[in-house]
Amino acid sequence: MINNKTRSQLKQEVKTVLRGNWGKAILLYLFILILLFLTGSYNSASNLMPNLANQNIFSSEIISLIISFITILIGLSANFRALDWLREPTLQFKPISSSFQLFKNPDWYRIIGIDIISTILVFLWSLLLIIPGIIKSLSYSQMYFIYKDLSDQGKAKDYSLIDYITQSRKLMNGHKMDYFILNLSFIGWFILAVITFGIGFIWLIPYYRMTMANFYRNLVDSQSQVI
Template sequence: MYLEELRSRARDTLSGNWKKFVGYTIIVLLLTTFVENRLSTYFPNPIENNLTKYISYVIDWNDYLTLIYSLFITAIITIGSTRLYTFATKEDVQPYSLQTIFYYFRNLNLYLNAFLLNFLTYLYSTLWTLLLIVPGIIKSYSYRMAPYIFIEEPHLTPNDAITKSRRMMDGYKWKLFCLDISFIGWIILCILTVGIGFLWLFPYMNASEAHFYHELKNKENDSNISVKGI
Protein backbone atom coordinates (compact mmCIF):
# COMPACT_ATOMS: atom_id res chain seq x y z
CA MET A 1 0.00 0.00 0.00
CA TYR A 2 1.91 3.04 -1.28
CA LEU A 3 0.94 6.42 0.16
CA GLU A 4 1.56 8.32 -3.07
CA GLU A 5 -0.75 5.92 -4.89
CA LEU A 6 -3.49 6.57 -2.32
CA ARG A 7 -3.06 10.32 -2.70
CA SER A 8 -3.10 9.93 -6.49
CA ARG A 9 -6.40 8.04 -6.28
CA ALA A 10 -7.77 10.80 -4.07
CA ARG A 11 -6.82 13.42 -6.64
CA ASP A 12 -8.50 11.34 -9.35
CA THR A 13 -11.66 11.17 -7.24
CA LEU A 14 -11.69 14.93 -6.76
CA SER A 15 -10.66 15.77 -10.33
CA GLY A 16 -13.48 17.69 -11.96
CA ASN A 17 -15.36 17.75 -8.65
CA TRP A 18 -13.23 20.13 -6.59
CA LYS A 19 -15.88 22.88 -6.49
CA LYS A 20 -18.49 20.40 -5.31
CA PHE A 21 -16.32 19.03 -2.50
CA VAL A 22 -15.14 22.49 -1.45
CA GLY A 23 -18.84 23.39 -1.16
CA TYR A 24 -19.49 20.31 0.98
CA THR A 25 -16.53 21.25 3.17
CA ILE A 26 -17.79 24.79 3.69
CA ILE A 27 -21.22 23.52 4.75
CA VAL A 28 -19.74 20.97 7.16
CA LEU A 29 -17.41 23.55 8.71
CA LEU A 30 -20.24 26.06 9.10
CA LEU A 31 -22.45 23.50 10.86
CA THR A 32 -19.69 22.15 13.09
CA THR A 33 -16.71 24.38 13.90
CA PHE A 34 -18.40 27.74 13.24
CA VAL A 35 -21.58 26.95 15.19
CA GLU A 36 -19.60 25.44 18.08
CA ASN A 37 -17.54 28.62 18.35
CA ARG A 38 -20.66 30.80 18.35
CA LEU A 39 -22.83 28.83 20.78
CA SER A 40 -22.10 31.04 23.77
CA THR A 41 -23.32 34.02 21.74
CA TYR A 42 -26.56 32.30 20.76
CA PHE A 43 -27.13 30.85 24.26
CA PRO A 44 -25.60 33.05 27.00
CA ASN A 45 -24.96 31.56 30.43
CA PRO A 46 -28.33 31.41 32.26
CA ILE A 47 -27.01 32.15 35.74
CA GLU A 48 -30.04 33.04 37.84
CA ASN A 49 -29.38 31.71 41.35
CA ASN A 50 -26.70 30.42 43.69
CA LEU A 51 -27.00 26.85 42.41
CA THR A 52 -26.36 27.74 38.77
CA LYS A 53 -23.53 30.02 39.88
CA TYR A 54 -21.94 27.12 41.75
CA ILE A 55 -22.32 24.83 38.72
CA SER A 56 -20.67 27.45 36.52
CA TYR A 57 -17.58 27.26 38.75
CA VAL A 58 -17.36 23.49 38.18
CA ILE A 59 -18.31 23.35 34.48
CA ASP A 60 -17.61 26.21 32.12
CA TRP A 61 -20.82 27.04 30.28
CA ASN A 62 -19.08 27.47 26.93
CA ASP A 63 -17.34 24.08 27.26
CA TYR A 64 -20.62 22.46 28.26
CA LEU A 65 -22.45 23.80 25.21
CA THR A 66 -19.61 22.80 22.90
CA LEU A 67 -19.51 19.26 24.30
CA ILE A 68 -23.27 18.76 23.91
CA TYR A 69 -23.29 20.09 20.36
CA SER A 70 -20.20 18.07 19.47
CA LEU A 71 -21.71 14.81 20.74
CA PHE A 72 -25.21 15.19 19.32
CA ILE A 73 -24.68 17.19 16.12
CA THR A 74 -21.04 17.52 15.01
CA ALA A 75 -20.25 13.82 15.45
CA ILE A 76 -23.28 12.77 13.39
CA ILE A 77 -22.47 15.23 10.60
CA THR A 78 -18.88 13.97 10.60
CA ILE A 79 -20.00 10.36 10.12
CA GLY A 80 -22.30 11.56 7.34
CA SER A 81 -19.33 13.29 5.71
CA THR A 82 -17.37 10.05 5.98
CA ARG A 83 -20.27 8.31 4.24
CA LEU A 84 -19.99 10.85 1.41
CA TYR A 85 -16.28 10.10 0.85
CA THR A 86 -16.84 6.36 1.25
CA PHE A 87 -19.30 6.41 -1.65
CA ALA A 88 -17.29 8.84 -3.78
CA THR A 89 -14.14 6.68 -3.60
CA LYS A 90 -15.64 3.26 -4.25
CA GLU A 91 -14.57 1.47 -7.43
CA ASP A 92 -18.21 1.47 -8.49
CA VAL A 93 -18.93 5.01 -7.40
CA GLN A 94 -22.17 5.16 -5.42
CA PRO A 95 -24.61 8.08 -5.77
CA TYR A 96 -23.88 10.85 -3.29
CA SER A 97 -25.04 14.40 -2.70
CA LEU A 98 -25.35 16.97 0.06
CA GLN A 99 -28.14 14.85 1.58
CA THR A 100 -25.61 12.05 2.14
CA ILE A 101 -23.99 14.14 4.86
CA PHE A 102 -27.29 14.30 6.78
CA TYR A 103 -28.20 10.65 6.21
CA TYR A 104 -28.05 9.71 9.90
CA PHE A 105 -30.57 12.39 10.84
CA ARG A 106 -33.22 10.64 8.73
CA ASN A 107 -34.66 8.53 11.54
CA LEU A 108 -34.10 7.86 15.21
CA ASN A 109 -32.57 4.40 14.79
CA LEU A 110 -29.93 5.60 12.31
CA TYR A 111 -29.17 8.57 14.55
CA LEU A 112 -28.81 6.49 17.72
CA ASN A 113 -26.48 3.99 16.06
CA ALA A 114 -24.27 6.78 14.70
CA PHE A 115 -24.27 8.47 18.10
CA LEU A 116 -23.36 5.22 19.86
CA LEU A 117 -20.50 4.54 17.45
CA ASN A 118 -19.00 7.95 18.10
CA PHE A 119 -19.58 7.75 21.86
CA LEU A 120 -17.99 4.30 22.22
CA THR A 121 -15.01 5.26 20.06
CA TYR A 122 -14.47 8.40 22.12
CA LEU A 123 -14.93 6.48 25.38
CA TYR A 124 -12.48 3.69 24.51
CA SER A 125 -9.85 6.14 23.23
CA THR A 126 -10.22 8.29 26.35
CA LEU A 127 -9.87 5.33 28.71
CA TRP A 128 -6.69 4.22 26.96
CA THR A 129 -5.36 7.78 27.03
CA LEU A 130 -5.90 7.89 30.81
CA LEU A 131 -3.33 5.09 31.07
CA LEU A 132 -0.74 6.81 28.90
CA ILE A 133 -0.84 9.24 25.97
CA VAL A 134 0.90 6.91 23.49
CA PRO A 135 -1.43 3.91 24.02
CA GLY A 136 -4.36 6.28 23.60
CA ILE A 137 -3.02 7.53 20.26
CA ILE A 138 -2.34 3.97 19.08
CA LYS A 139 -5.86 2.88 19.99
CA SER A 140 -7.36 5.89 18.24
CA TYR A 141 -5.71 4.64 15.05
CA SER A 142 -7.09 1.16 15.72
CA TYR A 143 -10.61 2.62 15.67
CA ARG A 144 -10.20 4.88 12.62
CA MET A 145 -11.85 2.44 10.18
CA ALA A 146 -14.91 1.93 12.41
CA PRO A 147 -17.04 4.63 10.71
CA TYR A 148 -16.33 3.18 7.25
CA ILE A 149 -17.21 -0.34 8.42
CA PHE A 150 -20.33 0.99 10.14
CA ILE A 151 -21.35 2.72 6.90
CA GLU A 152 -20.80 -0.27 4.61
CA GLU A 153 -22.01 -2.97 6.99
CA PRO A 154 -25.09 -1.50 8.67
CA HIS A 155 -26.07 -4.93 10.03
CA LEU A 156 -23.15 -4.71 12.48
CA THR A 157 -23.60 -3.07 15.86
CA PRO A 158 -21.43 -0.01 16.57
CA ASN A 159 -19.32 -2.09 18.96
CA ASP A 160 -18.87 -4.81 16.33
CA ALA A 161 -17.71 -2.17 13.84
CA ILE A 162 -15.13 -0.93 16.35
CA THR A 163 -13.92 -4.48 17.01
CA LYS A 164 -13.62 -5.20 13.27
CA SER A 165 -11.72 -1.94 12.78
CA ARG A 166 -9.28 -2.97 15.49
CA ARG A 167 -8.62 -6.28 13.70
CA MET A 168 -8.44 -4.66 10.28
CA MET A 169 -5.88 -2.08 11.44
CA ASP A 170 -3.58 -4.69 12.95
CA GLY A 171 -0.25 -4.04 11.23
CA TYR A 172 -1.49 -0.92 9.40
CA LYS A 173 -1.67 1.74 12.12
CA TRP A 174 1.81 3.02 11.28
CA LYS A 175 0.89 3.22 7.59
CA LEU A 176 -2.15 5.38 8.36
CA PHE A 177 -0.05 7.53 10.68
CA CYS A 178 2.44 8.05 7.83
CA LEU A 179 -0.44 9.01 5.53
CA ASP A 180 -1.53 11.66 8.05
CA ILE A 181 2.02 12.96 8.45
CA SER A 182 2.45 13.21 4.68
CA PHE A 183 0.05 16.17 4.67
CA ILE A 184 2.11 18.24 7.13
CA GLY A 185 3.61 20.40 4.37
CA TRP A 186 0.17 21.15 2.95
CA ILE A 187 -1.15 21.96 6.43
CA ILE A 188 1.62 24.53 6.91
CA LEU A 189 0.82 26.10 3.53
CA CYS A 190 -2.87 26.25 4.43
CA ILE A 191 -2.05 28.04 7.68
CA LEU A 192 -0.12 30.60 5.64
CA THR A 193 -3.28 31.20 3.56
CA VAL A 194 -5.13 32.16 6.78
CA GLY A 195 -6.92 28.82 6.68
CA ILE A 196 -8.54 29.23 3.26
CA GLY A 197 -6.43 26.42 1.80
CA PHE A 198 -8.05 23.94 4.18
CA LEU A 199 -11.19 24.09 2.02
CA TRP A 200 -9.20 22.14 -0.58
CA LEU A 201 -6.98 20.17 1.78
CA PHE A 202 -9.75 18.60 3.86
CA PRO A 203 -11.38 16.91 0.83
CA TYR A 204 -7.93 15.71 -0.28
CA MET A 205 -7.19 14.21 3.14
CA ASN A 206 -10.66 12.68 3.53
CA ALA A 207 -10.58 11.10 0.08
CA SER A 208 -7.10 9.71 0.75
CA GLU A 209 -8.22 8.10 4.00
CA ALA A 210 -11.31 6.66 2.30
CA HIS A 211 -9.08 5.09 -0.37
CA PHE A 212 -6.90 3.74 2.45
CA TYR A 213 -9.99 2.01 3.85
CA HIS A 214 -11.01 0.53 0.49
CA GLU A 215 -7.48 -0.77 -0.08
CA LEU A 216 -7.41 -2.31 3.38
CA LYS A 217 -10.83 -3.88 2.86
CA ASN A 218 -9.73 -5.37 -0.49
CA LYS A 219 -6.63 -6.86 1.13
CA GLU A 220 -8.77 -8.41 3.86
CA ASN A 221 -11.20 -9.84 1.30
CA ASP A 222 -8.33 -11.31 -0.74
CA SER A 223 -6.89 -12.84 2.42
CA ASN A 224 -10.24 -14.41 3.32
CA ILE A 225 -10.61 -15.84 -0.19
CA SER A 226 -7.11 -17.36 0.02
CA VAL A 227 -7.87 -18.97 3.38
CA LYS A 228 -11.14 -20.43 2.06
CA GLY A 229 -9.29 -21.71 -1.01
CA ILE A 230 -6.86 -23.61 1.18
Protein backbone atom coordinates (compact mmCIF):
# COMPACT_ATOMS: atom_id res chain seq x y z
CA MET A 1 0.00 0.00 0.00
CA ILE A 2 1.29 3.47 -0.90
CA ASN A 3 1.11 6.12 1.83
CA ASN A 4 -0.99 9.20 1.14
CA LYS A 5 1.11 12.18 0.18
CA THR A 6 1.00 15.60 1.76
CA ARG A 7 -0.49 18.65 0.04
CA SER A 8 3.01 19.98 -0.59
CA GLN A 9 4.07 16.71 -2.20
CA LEU A 10 1.00 16.61 -4.45
CA LYS A 11 1.60 20.19 -5.58
CA GLN A 12 5.32 19.65 -6.08
CA GLU A 13 4.66 16.65 -8.33
CA VAL A 14 2.39 18.80 -10.48
CA LYS A 15 4.95 21.61 -10.61
CA THR A 16 7.58 19.10 -11.72
CA VAL A 17 5.39 17.97 -14.64
CA LEU A 18 4.56 21.57 -15.53
CA ARG A 19 8.17 22.75 -15.48
CA GLY A 20 9.01 23.52 -19.08
CA ASN A 21 5.51 22.42 -20.15
CA TRP A 22 3.34 25.36 -19.13
CA GLY A 23 2.46 26.09 -22.75
CA LYS A 24 1.10 22.58 -23.23
CA ALA A 25 -0.88 22.79 -19.97
CA ILE A 26 -2.39 26.15 -20.88
CA LEU A 27 -3.43 24.85 -24.30
CA LEU A 28 -4.95 21.77 -22.65
CA TYR A 29 -7.19 24.01 -20.53
CA LEU A 30 -7.57 26.82 -23.06
CA PHE A 31 -11.15 26.05 -24.06
CA ILE A 32 -12.36 25.61 -20.51
CA LEU A 33 -10.83 29.00 -19.72
CA ILE A 34 -12.66 30.53 -22.68
CA LEU A 35 -15.95 28.89 -21.68
CA LEU A 36 -15.64 30.05 -18.09
CA PHE A 37 -15.00 33.59 -19.34
CA LEU A 38 -17.96 33.47 -21.74
CA THR A 39 -20.22 32.00 -19.07
CA GLY A 40 -19.25 34.77 -16.67
CA SER A 41 -19.88 37.38 -19.37
CA TYR A 42 -23.26 35.82 -20.21
CA ASN A 43 -24.33 35.87 -16.55
CA SER A 44 -23.15 39.45 -16.17
CA ALA A 45 -25.15 40.50 -19.23
CA SER A 46 -28.24 38.80 -17.82
CA ASN A 47 -27.83 40.66 -14.54
CA LEU A 48 -27.34 43.98 -16.33
CA MET A 49 -30.42 43.41 -18.51
CA PRO A 50 -32.85 41.51 -16.24
CA ASN A 51 -35.95 42.56 -18.18
CA LEU A 52 -34.58 41.13 -21.41
CA ALA A 53 -33.54 37.95 -19.62
CA ASN A 54 -36.99 37.53 -18.04
CA GLN A 55 -38.68 37.83 -21.42
CA ASN A 56 -36.68 34.88 -22.70
CA ILE A 57 -36.32 32.92 -19.46
CA PHE A 58 -37.05 29.52 -21.05
CA SER A 59 -34.55 29.92 -23.88
CA SER A 60 -32.01 31.38 -21.43
CA GLU A 61 -32.30 28.33 -19.18
CA ILE A 62 -31.90 25.99 -22.15
CA ILE A 63 -28.81 27.87 -23.33
CA SER A 64 -27.33 27.82 -19.81
CA LEU A 65 -27.97 24.08 -19.55
CA ILE A 66 -26.33 23.34 -22.90
CA ILE A 67 -23.32 25.51 -22.02
CA SER A 68 -23.08 23.76 -18.67
CA PHE A 69 -23.00 20.30 -20.27
CA ILE A 70 -20.44 21.39 -22.87
CA THR A 71 -18.29 22.92 -20.12
CA ILE A 72 -18.44 19.68 -18.12
CA LEU A 73 -17.36 17.55 -21.09
CA ILE A 74 -14.53 19.86 -22.15
CA GLY A 75 -13.32 20.33 -18.58
CA LEU A 76 -13.34 16.61 -17.86
CA SER A 77 -11.65 15.83 -21.17
CA ALA A 78 -8.77 18.06 -20.09
CA ASN A 79 -8.76 16.61 -16.57
CA PHE A 80 -8.66 13.04 -17.88
CA ARG A 81 -5.71 13.82 -20.15
CA ALA A 82 -4.03 15.59 -17.23
CA LEU A 83 -4.38 12.42 -15.15
CA ASP A 84 -2.76 10.39 -17.94
CA TRP A 85 0.01 12.98 -18.11
CA LEU A 86 0.66 12.83 -14.37
CA ARG A 87 0.85 9.06 -14.53
CA GLU A 88 3.24 9.23 -17.47
CA PRO A 89 5.13 12.57 -17.45
CA THR A 90 6.73 11.83 -20.84
CA LEU A 91 3.33 11.25 -22.47
CA GLN A 92 3.01 12.79 -25.93
CA PHE A 93 -0.43 14.25 -26.73
CA LYS A 94 -2.13 17.04 -28.61
CA PRO A 95 -3.49 19.42 -25.95
CA ILE A 96 -6.16 21.07 -28.12
CA SER A 97 -7.75 17.86 -29.42
CA SER A 98 -7.43 16.31 -25.95
CA SER A 99 -9.93 18.89 -24.70
CA PHE A 100 -12.61 17.28 -26.88
CA GLN A 101 -11.86 13.60 -26.38
CA LEU A 102 -15.09 12.91 -24.48
CA PHE A 103 -17.14 14.14 -27.44
CA LYS A 104 -15.66 11.22 -29.38
CA ASN A 105 -16.77 8.79 -26.68
CA PRO A 106 -20.11 7.18 -27.66
CA ASP A 107 -20.95 6.93 -23.95
CA TRP A 108 -20.47 10.64 -23.26
CA TYR A 109 -24.07 10.81 -22.07
CA ARG A 110 -23.11 8.66 -19.06
CA ILE A 111 -20.94 11.52 -17.81
CA ILE A 112 -23.93 13.86 -18.04
CA GLY A 113 -26.09 11.27 -16.29
CA ILE A 114 -23.59 10.94 -13.44
CA ASP A 115 -23.50 14.72 -13.10
CA ILE A 116 -27.30 15.04 -13.00
CA ILE A 117 -27.74 12.28 -10.42
CA SER A 118 -24.99 13.63 -8.15
CA THR A 119 -26.40 17.16 -8.41
CA ILE A 120 -29.85 15.91 -7.36
CA LEU A 121 -28.39 13.93 -4.44
CA VAL A 122 -26.32 16.88 -3.19
CA PHE A 123 -29.38 19.14 -3.52
CA LEU A 124 -31.52 16.73 -1.48
CA TRP A 125 -28.88 16.48 1.22
CA SER A 126 -28.61 20.27 1.24
CA LEU A 127 -32.31 20.51 2.02
CA LEU A 128 -31.50 19.07 5.43
CA LEU A 129 -28.65 21.47 6.16
CA ILE A 130 -25.83 23.14 4.26
CA ILE A 131 -23.13 21.00 5.93
CA PRO A 132 -24.51 17.59 4.81
CA GLY A 133 -24.67 18.90 1.24
CA ILE A 134 -21.02 20.01 1.39
CA ILE A 135 -19.94 16.68 2.85
CA LYS A 136 -21.72 14.75 0.11
CA SER A 137 -20.24 16.94 -2.62
CA LEU A 138 -16.80 16.09 -1.21
CA SER A 139 -17.72 12.40 -1.09
CA TYR A 140 -18.78 12.41 -4.74
CA SER A 141 -15.82 14.48 -5.98
CA GLN A 142 -13.89 11.54 -7.48
CA MET A 143 -16.75 9.96 -9.44
CA TYR A 144 -15.62 11.30 -12.84
CA PHE A 145 -12.07 10.02 -12.47
CA ILE A 146 -13.43 6.65 -11.37
CA TYR A 147 -15.52 6.57 -14.54
CA LYS A 148 -12.40 7.36 -16.57
CA ASP A 149 -10.36 4.55 -15.07
CA LEU A 150 -13.10 1.97 -15.37
CA SER A 151 -13.84 3.11 -18.92
CA ASP A 152 -10.14 2.74 -19.83
CA GLN A 153 -10.28 -0.79 -18.44
CA GLY A 154 -13.38 -1.56 -20.53
CA LYS A 155 -15.49 -2.03 -17.40
CA ALA A 156 -17.61 1.14 -17.51
CA LYS A 157 -20.74 -0.62 -18.75
CA ASP A 158 -20.54 -3.09 -15.87
CA TYR A 159 -21.45 -0.27 -13.50
CA SER A 160 -24.64 1.74 -13.16
CA LEU A 161 -24.45 5.52 -12.97
CA ILE A 162 -25.05 5.47 -9.22
CA ASP A 163 -22.20 2.97 -8.78
CA TYR A 164 -19.62 5.61 -9.72
CA ILE A 165 -20.98 7.86 -6.99
CA THR A 166 -20.93 4.98 -4.50
CA GLN A 167 -17.33 4.10 -5.41
CA SER A 168 -16.31 7.74 -4.96
CA ARG A 169 -17.92 7.77 -1.54
CA LYS A 170 -15.92 4.67 -0.56
CA LEU A 171 -12.70 6.09 -1.98
CA MET A 172 -13.14 9.37 -0.10
CA ASN A 173 -13.92 7.70 3.22
CA GLY A 174 -11.53 9.31 5.68
CA HIS A 175 -10.14 11.71 3.08
CA LYS A 176 -12.86 14.34 2.71
CA MET A 177 -11.11 16.79 5.03
CA ASP A 178 -7.83 16.29 3.15
CA TYR A 179 -9.58 17.18 -0.11
CA PHE A 180 -11.37 20.14 1.46
CA ILE A 181 -8.15 21.60 2.88
CA LEU A 182 -6.33 21.00 -0.42
CA ASN A 183 -8.98 23.12 -2.14
CA LEU A 184 -8.73 25.79 0.55
CA SER A 185 -4.98 25.99 0.02
CA PHE A 186 -5.64 27.58 -3.40
CA ILE A 187 -7.73 30.47 -2.06
CA GLY A 188 -4.77 32.85 -2.09
CA TRP A 189 -4.00 31.97 -5.70
CA PHE A 190 -7.63 32.52 -6.70
CA ILE A 191 -7.64 35.94 -5.04
CA LEU A 192 -4.44 36.82 -6.87
CA ALA A 193 -5.96 35.66 -10.16
CA VAL A 194 -9.01 37.86 -9.57
CA ILE A 195 -7.04 41.01 -8.73
CA THR A 196 -5.01 40.55 -11.93
CA PHE A 197 -8.31 40.94 -13.81
CA GLY A 198 -8.50 37.22 -14.48
CA ILE A 199 -5.14 36.93 -16.23
CA GLY A 200 -3.79 34.77 -13.43
CA PHE A 201 -6.39 32.10 -14.16
CA ILE A 202 -4.45 31.20 -17.31
CA TRP A 203 -1.83 29.59 -15.06
CA LEU A 204 -3.98 28.83 -12.03
CA ILE A 205 -6.62 26.66 -13.72
CA PRO A 206 -4.09 24.10 -15.10
CA TYR A 207 -2.18 24.06 -11.82
CA TYR A 208 -5.32 23.70 -9.68
CA ARG A 209 -7.04 21.09 -11.81
CA MET A 210 -3.93 19.00 -12.25
CA THR A 211 -3.40 19.04 -8.49
CA MET A 212 -6.94 17.72 -8.00
CA ALA A 213 -6.20 14.99 -10.55
CA ASN A 214 -3.02 14.18 -8.66
CA PHE A 215 -5.02 13.88 -5.44
CA TYR A 216 -7.14 11.20 -7.11
CA ARG A 217 -4.05 9.44 -8.49
CA ASN A 218 -2.54 9.21 -5.02
CA LEU A 219 -5.86 8.15 -3.49
CA VAL A 220 -6.26 5.28 -5.94
CA ASP A 221 -2.64 4.21 -5.57
CA SER A 222 -3.13 3.94 -1.81
CA GLN A 223 -6.52 2.18 -2.11
CA SER A 224 -6.18 -0.04 -5.17
CA GLN A 225 -8.75 -2.43 -3.72
CA VAL A 226 -11.51 0.17 -4.19
CA ILE A 227 -11.01 0.67 -7.94
